[in-house]
Amino acid sequence: MTLRDAIRDNMWPRLLPVLALLAILPVWELVCRLFGIPDYVLPAPTSIFNAFLNVDMQRWMGHLWATLRVALMGFALAIIISLPLAILMVRSVFLTRTLFPFLVVIQSTPIVAVAPLIIVILGAGDAPRTVIACLISFFPIVVATTTGMLATPREMLELSRSLKASASREIWQIRLPYAVPHIFSGLKVAITLAIIGAVIAEFVAAEKGLGYFVQFSTSYFRIPQAFAALFFLSAVSLVLFKAVQVVQKTFFGWSLPAEDER
Protein backbone atom coordinates (compact mmCIF):
# COMPACT_ATOMS: atom_id res chain seq x y z
CA MET A 1 0.00 0.00 0.00
CA THR A 2 1.48 3.31 -1.01
CA LEU A 3 1.24 6.39 1.15
CA ARG A 4 -1.33 7.82 -1.18
CA ASP A 5 -3.51 4.74 -0.88
CA ALA A 6 -3.10 4.85 2.87
CA ILE A 7 -4.30 8.43 2.95
CA ARG A 8 -7.17 7.66 0.65
CA ASP A 9 -8.24 4.53 2.56
CA ASN A 10 -7.64 5.66 6.13
CA MET A 11 -7.73 9.43 6.27
CA TRP A 12 -10.57 10.15 3.92
CA PRO A 13 -13.35 8.48 5.91
CA ARG A 14 -12.10 10.06 9.11
CA LEU A 15 -11.90 13.51 7.59
CA LEU A 16 -15.44 13.38 6.21
CA PRO A 17 -17.25 14.60 9.34
CA VAL A 18 -14.64 17.34 9.84
CA LEU A 19 -15.08 18.47 6.24
CA ALA A 20 -18.84 18.48 6.68
CA LEU A 21 -18.47 20.72 9.74
CA LEU A 22 -16.07 23.00 7.88
CA ALA A 23 -18.60 23.31 5.09
CA ILE A 24 -21.44 24.19 7.46
CA LEU A 25 -19.54 26.82 9.47
CA PRO A 26 -19.16 29.49 6.73
CA VAL A 27 -22.83 29.10 5.79
CA TRP A 28 -23.83 29.51 9.42
CA GLU A 29 -21.58 32.56 9.79
CA LEU A 30 -22.96 34.09 6.61
CA VAL A 31 -26.58 33.54 7.62
CA CYS A 32 -25.98 35.16 11.02
CA ARG A 33 -24.30 38.20 9.49
CA LEU A 34 -26.58 38.65 6.49
CA PHE A 35 -29.77 38.54 8.53
CA GLY A 36 -28.25 40.28 11.54
CA ILE A 37 -29.35 37.49 13.88
CA PRO A 38 -28.63 38.63 17.45
CA ASP A 39 -26.22 36.56 19.56
CA TYR A 40 -28.91 35.54 22.03
CA VAL A 41 -30.91 33.89 19.26
CA LEU A 42 -28.14 32.17 17.35
CA PRO A 43 -24.54 33.25 17.86
CA ALA A 44 -22.25 33.14 14.83
CA PRO A 45 -19.39 30.59 14.90
CA THR A 46 -16.84 33.41 15.26
CA SER A 47 -18.52 34.85 18.32
CA ILE A 48 -18.76 31.36 19.85
CA PHE A 49 -15.07 30.91 19.16
CA ASN A 50 -14.26 34.29 20.72
CA ALA A 51 -16.34 33.42 23.75
CA PHE A 52 -14.37 30.20 24.02
CA LEU A 53 -11.06 32.07 23.95
CA ASN A 54 -12.29 34.68 26.43
CA VAL A 55 -12.63 32.06 29.12
CA ASP A 56 -9.40 31.07 30.78
CA MET A 57 -8.08 27.66 29.64
CA GLN A 58 -7.60 26.71 33.27
CA ARG A 59 -11.23 27.45 33.95
CA TRP A 60 -12.30 25.29 31.01
CA MET A 61 -10.13 22.46 32.28
CA GLY A 62 -11.67 22.80 35.73
CA HIS A 63 -15.17 22.44 34.28
CA LEU A 64 -14.09 19.65 31.98
CA TRP A 65 -12.49 17.69 34.80
CA ALA A 66 -15.56 18.06 37.03
CA THR A 67 -17.86 16.62 34.36
CA LEU A 68 -15.43 14.00 33.09
CA ARG A 69 -14.70 12.74 36.61
CA VAL A 70 -18.38 12.23 37.44
CA ALA A 71 -19.20 10.69 34.06
CA LEU A 72 -16.30 8.24 34.21
CA MET A 73 -16.96 7.26 37.83
CA GLY A 74 -20.65 6.76 37.03
CA PHE A 75 -19.75 4.72 33.95
CA ALA A 76 -17.30 2.58 35.94
CA LEU A 77 -19.88 2.05 38.67
CA ALA A 78 -22.44 1.08 36.01
CA ILE A 79 -20.05 -1.55 34.62
CA ILE A 80 -19.26 -2.87 38.10
CA ILE A 81 -22.97 -3.27 38.84
CA SER A 82 -24.18 -4.38 35.40
CA LEU A 83 -21.84 -7.26 34.61
CA PRO A 84 -22.44 -9.26 37.82
CA LEU A 85 -26.14 -8.46 37.57
CA ALA A 86 -26.26 -9.78 34.01
CA ILE A 87 -24.35 -12.92 35.01
CA LEU A 88 -26.76 -13.53 37.89
CA MET A 89 -29.74 -13.05 35.61
CA VAL A 90 -28.36 -15.46 33.02
CA ARG A 91 -27.79 -18.09 35.68
CA SER A 92 -31.19 -17.79 37.27
CA VAL A 93 -34.54 -17.41 35.57
CA PHE A 94 -36.02 -16.71 39.01
CA LEU A 95 -33.77 -13.67 39.47
CA THR A 96 -34.52 -12.40 35.98
CA ARG A 97 -38.25 -12.59 36.65
CA THR A 98 -37.81 -10.83 39.99
CA LEU A 99 -35.30 -8.16 39.08
CA PHE A 100 -36.03 -7.24 35.51
CA PRO A 101 -39.29 -5.34 36.16
CA PHE A 102 -37.44 -3.22 38.71
CA LEU A 103 -34.66 -2.48 36.23
CA VAL A 104 -37.23 -1.41 33.66
CA VAL A 105 -38.90 0.84 36.22
CA ILE A 106 -35.57 2.45 37.11
CA GLN A 107 -34.78 2.91 33.45
CA SER A 108 -38.14 4.40 32.51
CA THR A 109 -38.36 6.81 35.44
CA PRO A 110 -37.12 10.16 34.09
CA ILE A 111 -33.75 10.67 35.71
CA VAL A 112 -34.30 14.44 35.66
CA ALA A 113 -37.18 13.93 38.10
CA VAL A 114 -35.20 11.68 40.40
CA ALA A 115 -31.97 13.68 40.38
CA PRO A 116 -33.08 16.34 42.93
CA LEU A 117 -34.16 13.58 45.34
CA ILE A 118 -30.84 11.78 45.02
CA ILE A 119 -29.02 15.01 45.73
CA VAL A 120 -31.14 15.64 48.80
CA ILE A 121 -30.52 12.08 50.03
CA LEU A 122 -26.79 11.88 49.31
CA GLY A 123 -25.87 15.51 49.90
CA ALA A 124 -23.43 17.62 47.95
CA GLY A 125 -20.29 16.35 46.32
CA ASP A 126 -19.41 13.77 43.69
CA ALA A 127 -21.34 10.90 45.26
CA PRO A 128 -24.90 11.86 44.20
CA ARG A 129 -23.69 12.92 40.73
CA THR A 130 -21.89 9.63 40.24
CA VAL A 131 -25.03 7.77 41.26
CA ILE A 132 -27.10 9.75 38.75
CA ALA A 133 -24.59 9.08 35.94
CA CYS A 134 -24.58 5.41 36.91
CA LEU A 135 -28.37 5.12 37.08
CA ILE A 136 -28.82 6.47 33.59
CA SER A 137 -26.08 4.33 32.01
CA PHE A 138 -26.30 0.90 33.61
CA PHE A 139 -29.42 -0.35 31.83
CA PRO A 140 -28.02 -0.68 28.30
CA ILE A 141 -25.04 -2.60 29.66
CA VAL A 142 -27.24 -5.05 31.58
CA VAL A 143 -29.52 -5.62 28.61
CA ALA A 144 -26.68 -5.97 26.10
CA THR A 145 -24.69 -8.34 28.32
CA THR A 146 -27.69 -10.52 29.15
CA THR A 147 -28.77 -10.66 25.51
CA GLY A 148 -25.27 -11.60 24.37
CA MET A 149 -24.84 -14.31 26.98
CA LEU A 150 -28.23 -15.82 26.20
CA ALA A 151 -27.46 -15.77 22.47
CA THR A 152 -24.55 -18.21 22.93
CA PRO A 153 -25.02 -20.93 20.31
CA ARG A 154 -26.35 -24.22 21.64
CA GLU A 155 -23.39 -26.14 20.23
CA MET A 156 -20.89 -24.06 22.21
CA LEU A 157 -22.84 -24.80 25.37
CA GLU A 158 -22.98 -28.49 24.49
CA LEU A 159 -19.23 -28.45 23.97
CA SER A 160 -18.93 -27.06 27.48
CA ARG A 161 -21.29 -29.61 28.96
CA SER A 162 -19.69 -32.52 27.14
CA LEU A 163 -16.42 -31.53 28.82
CA LYS A 164 -18.09 -31.69 32.24
CA ALA A 165 -17.13 -28.08 32.86
CA SER A 166 -18.52 -26.24 35.87
CA ALA A 167 -21.22 -23.60 35.47
CA SER A 168 -18.80 -20.81 36.34
CA ARG A 169 -16.37 -21.90 33.60
CA GLU A 170 -19.25 -21.98 31.17
CA ILE A 171 -19.91 -18.33 32.11
CA TRP A 172 -16.33 -17.12 32.09
CA GLN A 173 -14.90 -19.08 29.19
CA ILE A 174 -17.88 -19.29 26.86
CA ARG A 175 -20.90 -17.09 27.58
CA LEU A 176 -19.13 -13.93 28.68
CA PRO A 177 -16.55 -13.86 25.85
CA TYR A 178 -19.33 -14.65 23.41
CA ALA A 179 -21.22 -11.60 24.70
CA VAL A 180 -18.28 -9.22 24.18
CA PRO A 181 -19.54 -7.67 20.92
CA HIS A 182 -22.92 -7.12 22.57
CA ILE A 183 -21.32 -5.72 25.71
CA PHE A 184 -19.42 -3.16 23.68
CA SER A 185 -22.60 -2.01 21.93
CA GLY A 186 -24.02 -1.47 25.40
CA LEU A 187 -20.89 0.33 26.57
CA LYS A 188 -20.98 2.71 23.61
CA VAL A 189 -24.53 3.72 24.43
CA ALA A 190 -23.75 3.86 28.15
CA ILE A 191 -20.72 6.16 27.90
CA THR A 192 -22.70 8.89 26.13
CA LEU A 193 -25.53 8.46 28.64
CA ALA A 194 -23.05 8.80 31.51
CA ILE A 195 -22.11 12.25 30.21
CA ILE A 196 -25.78 13.18 30.00
CA GLY A 197 -26.24 11.94 33.57
CA ALA A 198 -23.33 14.07 34.78
CA VAL A 199 -24.79 17.14 33.07
CA ILE A 200 -28.25 16.52 34.57
CA ALA A 201 -26.67 16.27 38.01
CA GLU A 202 -24.87 19.57 37.42
CA PHE A 203 -28.11 21.23 36.39
CA VAL A 204 -29.62 20.29 39.75
CA ALA A 205 -26.78 21.21 42.05
CA ALA A 206 -23.19 22.04 41.19
CA GLU A 207 -20.67 24.80 41.20
CA LYS A 208 -18.46 23.34 38.52
CA GLY A 209 -18.70 21.30 35.33
CA LEU A 210 -19.52 21.88 31.68
CA GLY A 211 -23.25 21.36 32.27
CA TYR A 212 -23.20 23.80 35.13
CA PHE A 213 -21.29 26.27 32.92
CA VAL A 214 -23.93 26.04 30.16
CA GLN A 215 -26.62 26.89 32.70
CA PHE A 216 -24.52 29.60 34.35
CA SER A 217 -23.75 31.26 31.00
CA THR A 218 -27.38 31.16 29.91
CA SER A 219 -28.58 32.74 33.14
CA TYR A 220 -26.14 35.62 32.58
CA PHE A 221 -27.27 35.83 28.98
CA ARG A 222 -23.83 34.89 27.68
CA ILE A 223 -25.26 32.74 24.90
CA PRO A 224 -22.07 32.41 22.79
CA GLN A 225 -20.29 31.16 25.91
CA ALA A 226 -23.08 28.63 26.53
CA PHE A 227 -22.69 27.45 22.95
CA ALA A 228 -18.94 27.12 23.43
CA ALA A 229 -19.52 24.97 26.53
CA LEU A 230 -22.06 22.92 24.61
CA PHE A 231 -19.61 22.24 21.79
CA PHE A 232 -16.96 21.34 24.32
CA LEU A 233 -19.39 18.88 25.88
CA SER A 234 -20.14 17.27 22.52
CA ALA A 235 -16.44 16.95 21.82
CA VAL A 236 -15.94 15.19 25.17
CA SER A 237 -18.77 12.76 24.38
CA LEU A 238 -17.27 12.06 20.99
CA VAL A 239 -13.81 11.42 22.43
CA LEU A 240 -15.17 9.08 25.11
CA PHE A 241 -17.23 7.16 22.56
CA LYS A 242 -14.13 6.83 20.41
CA ALA A 243 -12.14 5.69 23.46
CA VAL A 244 -14.56 2.78 23.98
CA GLN A 245 -14.10 1.86 20.32
CA VAL A 246 -10.32 1.98 20.70
CA VAL A 247 -10.46 -0.27 23.77
CA GLN A 248 -12.57 -2.76 21.83
CA LYS A 249 -10.27 -2.68 18.83
CA THR A 250 -7.12 -2.99 20.94
CA PHE A 251 -8.15 -5.70 23.37
CA PHE A 252 -11.06 -7.41 21.63
CA GLY A 253 -10.17 -6.99 17.96
CA TRP A 254 -11.76 -10.34 17.12
CA SER A 255 -15.16 -9.02 18.16
CA LEU A 256 -15.21 -6.49 15.32
CA PRO A 257 -16.31 -7.63 11.90
CA ALA A 258 -13.34 -7.88 9.57
CA GLU A 259 -12.84 -5.13 6.99
CA ASP A 260 -15.66 -3.03 8.34
CA GLU A 261 -14.57 -0.88 11.26
CA ARG A 262 -17.38 1.49 11.97
Next chain:
Amino acid sequence: MNPDVEFIGVGHSYRSKNKPPVQALQDINLHLAHNEFVAVVGPSGCGKSTLLRLLSGLVSPTEGEVRMFGQPVTAPGGEVGIVFQKPTLLPWLSVFDNVLFPLRHQGRVIGRQDRDRARALLETVGLAEFINSQPDELSGGMQQRVGIARALLLDPDILIMDEPFSALDALSREQMGFELLRIWSERPKTVLFITHSISEAVLLADRVLVMSPRPAQIIDTIDIDLPRPRTPTTIDLPEFNTCTQRIRQHIFGPLQQASGLTAVPSHRTPVCQAS
Protein backbone atom coordinates in the same frame (compact mmCIF):
# COMPACT_ATOMS: atom_id res chain seq x y z
CA MET B 1 -14.76 -58.58 22.94
CA ASN B 2 -17.41 -56.40 24.48
CA PRO B 3 -18.67 -53.55 22.35
CA ASP B 4 -17.55 -50.02 23.29
CA VAL B 5 -21.05 -48.67 22.98
CA GLU B 6 -24.44 -50.29 23.32
CA PHE B 7 -27.93 -48.90 22.89
CA ILE B 8 -30.46 -51.26 24.41
CA GLY B 9 -34.06 -50.56 23.48
CA VAL B 10 -33.43 -46.83 23.60
CA GLY B 11 -36.27 -44.41 23.01
CA HIS B 12 -36.36 -40.70 23.47
CA SER B 13 -39.18 -38.22 23.43
CA TYR B 14 -38.87 -34.48 23.80
CA ARG B 15 -41.25 -32.86 26.17
CA SER B 16 -42.22 -29.26 25.78
CA LYS B 17 -44.78 -27.12 27.52
CA ASN B 18 -48.37 -27.20 26.27
CA LYS B 19 -47.51 -29.72 23.58
CA PRO B 20 -47.71 -33.48 23.47
CA PRO B 21 -44.24 -35.08 23.75
CA VAL B 22 -42.51 -35.73 20.45
CA GLN B 23 -41.11 -39.18 20.03
CA ALA B 24 -37.73 -38.69 18.34
CA LEU B 25 -36.28 -42.16 18.68
CA GLN B 26 -37.93 -45.50 19.19
CA ASP B 27 -36.51 -48.87 20.18
CA ILE B 28 -32.94 -48.27 19.06
CA ASN B 29 -30.61 -51.22 19.45
CA LEU B 30 -27.08 -50.81 18.29
CA HIS B 31 -23.55 -51.56 19.27
CA LEU B 32 -20.22 -50.12 18.24
CA ALA B 33 -17.22 -52.46 18.36
CA HIS B 34 -13.83 -51.17 19.40
CA ASN B 35 -12.34 -48.88 16.73
CA GLU B 36 -15.26 -49.46 14.44
CA PHE B 37 -16.40 -46.70 12.10
CA VAL B 38 -20.18 -46.65 12.03
CA ALA B 39 -22.20 -44.21 9.98
CA VAL B 40 -25.84 -43.36 10.54
CA VAL B 41 -27.91 -42.13 7.60
CA GLY B 42 -31.47 -41.03 7.52
CA PRO B 43 -33.74 -38.26 6.32
CA SER B 44 -33.38 -34.80 7.84
CA GLY B 45 -35.02 -34.27 11.18
CA CYS B 46 -35.28 -37.97 11.91
CA GLY B 47 -33.51 -37.78 15.25
CA LYS B 48 -29.96 -38.58 14.17
CA SER B 49 -28.62 -35.77 16.31
CA THR B 50 -30.55 -37.09 19.29
CA LEU B 51 -28.50 -40.25 18.92
CA LEU B 52 -25.37 -38.15 19.35
CA ARG B 53 -26.74 -36.32 22.38
CA LEU B 54 -27.72 -39.61 24.00
CA LEU B 55 -24.30 -41.12 23.49
CA SER B 56 -22.50 -38.06 24.84
CA GLY B 57 -24.81 -37.95 27.85
CA LEU B 58 -26.17 -34.51 26.95
CA VAL B 59 -29.68 -35.95 27.07
CA SER B 60 -30.92 -39.04 28.88
CA PRO B 61 -33.02 -41.72 27.20
CA THR B 62 -36.66 -41.84 28.20
CA GLU B 63 -36.68 -45.59 27.56
CA GLY B 64 -33.96 -48.20 27.55
CA GLU B 65 -30.31 -47.70 28.33
CA VAL B 66 -27.19 -46.36 26.68
CA ARG B 67 -23.99 -48.07 27.79
CA MET B 68 -20.41 -47.14 27.25
CA PHE B 69 -17.80 -49.74 28.16
CA GLY B 70 -20.52 -51.61 30.00
CA GLN B 71 -21.46 -48.62 32.18
CA PRO B 72 -24.76 -46.80 31.74
CA VAL B 73 -24.38 -43.25 30.42
CA THR B 74 -26.36 -40.79 32.54
CA ALA B 75 -24.43 -37.54 32.28
CA PRO B 76 -21.60 -36.17 30.13
CA GLY B 77 -18.53 -38.11 31.13
CA GLY B 78 -15.91 -36.18 29.25
CA GLU B 79 -14.62 -39.32 27.51
CA VAL B 80 -16.16 -38.68 24.11
CA GLY B 81 -14.91 -36.22 21.52
CA ILE B 82 -17.61 -34.39 19.60
CA VAL B 83 -17.30 -32.79 16.19
CA PHE B 84 -20.30 -30.59 15.60
CA GLN B 85 -22.14 -29.76 12.41
CA LYS B 86 -20.70 -26.25 12.54
CA PRO B 87 -17.04 -25.99 13.53
CA THR B 88 -18.09 -24.26 16.79
CA LEU B 89 -14.69 -22.69 17.29
CA LEU B 90 -14.38 -19.89 19.80
CA PRO B 91 -13.60 -16.75 17.78
CA TRP B 92 -11.77 -15.07 20.67
CA LEU B 93 -9.11 -17.81 20.79
CA SER B 94 -6.37 -18.59 18.30
CA VAL B 95 -6.45 -21.87 16.43
CA PHE B 96 -3.90 -23.26 18.89
CA ASP B 97 -5.88 -22.19 21.96
CA ASN B 98 -9.04 -23.57 20.42
CA VAL B 99 -7.42 -26.98 20.18
CA LEU B 100 -6.24 -26.67 23.79
CA PHE B 101 -9.63 -25.41 24.95
CA PRO B 102 -10.98 -28.75 26.30
CA LEU B 103 -8.10 -28.94 28.79
CA ARG B 104 -8.44 -25.33 29.85
CA HIS B 105 -12.20 -25.67 30.13
CA GLN B 106 -11.78 -28.58 32.51
CA GLY B 107 -9.57 -26.34 34.62
CA ARG B 108 -6.45 -28.38 34.06
CA VAL B 109 -2.99 -26.89 33.98
CA ILE B 110 -1.68 -26.87 30.45
CA GLY B 111 1.85 -28.19 30.34
CA ARG B 112 4.47 -28.48 27.67
CA GLN B 113 3.31 -31.98 26.83
CA ASP B 114 -0.18 -30.72 26.12
CA ARG B 115 1.12 -27.96 23.87
CA ASP B 116 3.23 -30.49 21.97
CA ARG B 117 0.18 -32.68 21.60
CA ALA B 118 -1.95 -29.83 20.30
CA ARG B 119 0.79 -28.97 17.83
CA ALA B 120 1.02 -32.60 16.68
CA LEU B 121 -2.76 -32.75 16.23
CA LEU B 122 -2.75 -29.60 14.14
CA GLU B 123 -0.01 -31.19 12.06
CA THR B 124 -2.15 -34.31 11.67
CA VAL B 125 -5.05 -32.29 10.33
CA GLY B 126 -2.66 -30.39 8.06
CA LEU B 127 -2.86 -26.99 9.73
CA ALA B 128 0.60 -26.73 11.31
CA GLU B 129 1.22 -23.35 9.70
CA PHE B 130 -2.06 -21.86 10.89
CA ILE B 131 -1.36 -22.45 14.55
CA ASN B 132 -1.43 -18.75 15.40
CA SER B 133 -4.27 -17.76 13.07
CA GLN B 134 -7.67 -16.68 14.28
CA PRO B 135 -10.56 -19.00 13.36
CA ASP B 136 -12.20 -16.43 11.07
CA GLU B 137 -9.07 -16.36 8.92
CA LEU B 138 -9.64 -20.00 7.95
CA SER B 139 -11.97 -21.51 5.37
CA GLY B 140 -14.94 -23.61 6.49
CA GLY B 141 -13.09 -26.87 5.82
CA MET B 142 -10.03 -25.73 7.72
CA GLN B 143 -12.17 -24.64 10.65
CA GLN B 144 -13.79 -28.05 10.76
CA ARG B 145 -10.33 -29.63 10.80
CA VAL B 146 -9.51 -27.54 13.85
CA GLY B 147 -12.74 -28.89 15.33
CA ILE B 148 -11.53 -32.44 14.68
CA ALA B 149 -8.14 -31.69 16.25
CA ARG B 150 -9.91 -30.26 19.29
CA ALA B 151 -12.13 -33.34 19.60
CA LEU B 152 -9.02 -35.52 19.57
CA LEU B 153 -7.09 -33.51 22.20
CA LEU B 154 -8.26 -35.50 25.21
CA ASP B 155 -7.60 -38.71 23.26
CA PRO B 156 -11.19 -39.89 23.58
CA ASP B 157 -11.98 -43.55 22.98
CA ILE B 158 -15.09 -42.54 21.14
CA LEU B 159 -15.48 -39.87 18.51
CA ILE B 160 -18.95 -38.61 17.65
CA MET B 161 -19.39 -36.62 14.47
CA ASP B 162 -22.67 -34.86 13.71
CA GLU B 163 -22.83 -34.18 9.97
CA PRO B 164 -19.40 -32.60 10.28
CA PHE B 165 -18.96 -31.83 6.60
CA SER B 166 -22.48 -30.78 5.73
CA ALA B 167 -21.58 -27.08 5.68
CA LEU B 168 -18.79 -27.63 3.15
CA ASP B 169 -18.93 -27.49 -0.62
CA ALA B 170 -18.94 -30.82 -2.48
CA LEU B 171 -15.23 -30.76 -3.33
CA SER B 172 -13.93 -30.00 0.15
CA ARG B 173 -16.45 -32.42 1.53
CA GLU B 174 -15.01 -35.32 -0.38
CA GLN B 175 -11.47 -34.27 0.44
CA MET B 176 -12.33 -33.99 4.15
CA GLY B 177 -13.79 -37.49 4.08
CA PHE B 178 -10.50 -39.00 2.94
CA GLU B 179 -8.65 -36.75 5.36
CA LEU B 180 -10.80 -38.10 8.18
CA LEU B 181 -10.07 -41.70 7.13
CA ARG B 182 -6.35 -40.94 7.15
CA ILE B 183 -6.55 -39.43 10.65
CA TRP B 184 -8.66 -42.36 11.80
CA SER B 185 -6.08 -44.85 10.50
CA GLU B 186 -3.32 -42.92 12.30
CA ARG B 187 -5.27 -42.68 15.54
CA PRO B 188 -7.90 -45.42 15.56
CA LYS B 189 -11.08 -44.54 17.43
CA THR B 190 -14.57 -45.86 17.71
CA VAL B 191 -16.48 -43.46 15.48
CA LEU B 192 -20.17 -42.71 15.29
CA PHE B 193 -20.58 -40.63 12.15
CA ILE B 194 -23.94 -39.03 11.50
CA THR B 195 -24.64 -37.88 7.96
CA HIS B 196 -27.42 -37.43 5.48
CA SER B 197 -25.19 -38.27 2.55
CA ILE B 198 -25.53 -41.89 1.51
CA SER B 199 -22.34 -41.99 -0.53
CA GLU B 200 -20.38 -40.36 2.27
CA ALA B 201 -21.62 -42.99 4.70
CA VAL B 202 -20.70 -45.87 2.38
CA LEU B 203 -17.35 -44.37 1.51
CA LEU B 204 -16.23 -43.90 5.11
CA ALA B 205 -17.84 -46.52 7.30
CA ASP B 206 -17.40 -50.15 8.23
CA ARG B 207 -21.10 -50.34 8.86
CA VAL B 208 -24.01 -48.12 7.92
CA LEU B 209 -27.19 -47.85 9.97
CA VAL B 210 -30.22 -46.64 8.05
CA MET B 211 -32.83 -44.76 10.03
CA SER B 212 -36.50 -44.25 9.27
CA PRO B 213 -38.34 -40.95 9.55
CA ARG B 214 -39.65 -39.89 12.93
CA PRO B 215 -40.00 -41.63 15.28
CA ALA B 216 -36.67 -42.91 14.08
CA GLN B 217 -35.88 -46.58 14.15
CA ILE B 218 -32.99 -48.45 12.64
CA ILE B 219 -34.48 -50.12 9.60
CA ASP B 220 -31.35 -51.67 8.19
CA THR B 221 -27.74 -52.35 9.07
CA ILE B 222 -25.36 -52.77 6.18
CA ASP B 223 -21.81 -54.04 6.47
CA ILE B 224 -19.58 -52.27 4.02
CA ASP B 225 -16.85 -54.67 2.97
CA LEU B 226 -15.15 -52.31 0.58
CA PRO B 227 -11.34 -52.59 0.78
CA ARG B 228 -9.36 -50.13 2.89
CA PRO B 229 -7.69 -47.73 2.46
CA ARG B 230 -10.58 -46.18 0.60
CA THR B 231 -9.57 -43.85 -2.19
CA PRO B 232 -11.38 -41.68 -4.72
CA THR B 233 -11.51 -44.71 -7.01
CA THR B 234 -13.50 -46.62 -4.40
CA ILE B 235 -16.51 -44.75 -5.70
CA ASP B 236 -16.06 -46.40 -9.09
CA LEU B 237 -16.33 -49.93 -7.69
CA PRO B 238 -19.62 -51.58 -8.62
CA GLU B 239 -19.87 -52.78 -5.00
CA PHE B 240 -20.02 -49.15 -3.92
CA ASN B 241 -23.07 -48.67 -6.06
CA THR B 242 -24.70 -51.80 -4.76
CA CYS B 243 -24.41 -50.49 -1.21
CA THR B 244 -25.62 -46.96 -1.91
CA GLN B 245 -28.44 -48.38 -3.97
CA ARG B 246 -29.61 -50.55 -1.14
CA ILE B 247 -29.64 -47.64 1.28
CA ARG B 248 -31.38 -45.43 -1.21
CA GLN B 249 -34.15 -47.97 -1.54
CA HIS B 250 -34.72 -47.83 2.19
CA ILE B 251 -34.98 -44.10 2.19
CA PHE B 252 -36.82 -43.39 -1.03
CA GLY B 253 -38.51 -46.73 -1.61
CA PRO B 254 -37.85 -49.05 -4.59
CA LEU B 255 -39.08 -46.42 -7.05
CA GLN B 256 -35.69 -45.32 -8.28
CA GLN B 257 -34.53 -48.72 -9.30
CA ALA B 258 -37.68 -49.27 -11.29
CA SER B 259 -37.02 -46.11 -13.25
CA GLY B 260 -33.58 -47.49 -14.06
CA LEU B 261 -31.60 -44.49 -12.92
CA THR B 262 -28.83 -46.62 -11.49
CA ALA B 263 -28.46 -50.07 -12.87
CA VAL B 264 -26.99 -52.65 -10.55
CA PRO B 265 -24.90 -55.26 -12.36
CA SER B 266 -26.52 -58.54 -11.48
CA HIS B 267 -23.61 -60.81 -12.31
CA ARG B 268 -21.61 -59.53 -9.31
CA THR B 269 -22.01 -60.82 -5.83
CA PRO B 270 -22.93 -57.83 -3.68
CA VAL B 271 -20.39 -57.02 -1.02
CA CYS B 272 -22.74 -55.35 1.32
CA GLN B 273 -24.47 -57.84 3.49
CA ALA B 274 -27.08 -57.53 6.11
CA SER B 275 -25.70 -58.27 9.53
